[in-house]
Amino acid sequence: MCEIEVEVGHDVLEANEELALRNHHLLNGFGIIAFNIMGAIGSGKTTLIELAIEMLGGRYRIGVIAGDIVADIDANRFKRYDVPVIAMNTGKECHLDALLVKNALDQLPLDDLDILLIENVGNLICPADYSLGESKRVVIVSVSEGDDIVEKHPMIFKTCDLAIVNKVDISEAVGADADKMVSDALRINPSIKVLKTSKKVGESIDGWIEFIEASMNVYE
């Protein structure tokens, strides 16, 4: 009997990065800008995506990937806007990965899209490690998660282009300091853009819409 050593050299995150890069090239080829929208359960990801569809749907062709343990509920909310929606039921997964997104891209009419909004699984931890092929990474937190939520999850803020502190209209009721959340995000990542939003205060949503519009300019 003999024993030998075999080199394997397979890295899980590197393999995901390679696939994500392929997704990115595919999207680039169609001129699509993709947004990976991350945040905890109940932070407001679905609502902010709905508002983006409402306010930008007239000018851009938008598609959505809804990722969740059971994604149909959010997907049905998006379908009301008559946009192409793929529900990714991740089953046991706590995050979307590049392979799941590749499978969704195979089902989307890429020829007819300008913007792809990808709603990740509600979680501030696992999605930080996985690229999907997006152009912009967005993290949403709400004041009801407590004003130490940002400093407790530094990795996701390090890797994002935009941080949204949501539901600021209830800051006082939940005893959270929204400005502390903003400054924590900027301390962790000085180049991140930070917005304070609330669906109840209409104009606060403008910054979110402007961020998407500014991201589109590369193709205009």
Place this chain on the structure above:
Amino acid sequence: MHEYSVAMELYEVILRTAMQNNAKKITSVDMDLGELTHINPDQLVFCLEVLAKGSLMEDAKLNIVNTPSKVKCDCGYEGVFATDRPLMISNLTFNLACPECGNPVPNIISGKEINVRNIKIELDDYV
């Protein structure tokens, strides 16, 4: 957080490599796990052991080396993060800055590995 799905991917790669090399059994697996990944080594080993039951990997020794996080900063510093405690996700918070110049976003050059380096296998006698 997602140890099971990571373990599944590692298990599939390990088994595929073993079978391609006509292994009779896998005796050991050497893995690297970066301290900046959100993966708990004990849970990863537990998931791999569950998956290995009844497979070529059942009796394999699972060795995990925790790789330290290192940065390369624009200021010229290259090395580990300065910390007086073991660097864990739970106490990272703002410690990810360059220890030399304080830049909060230095390039991370190691610490994000979830890697199967190599496996040791016993070969089938017929080969």
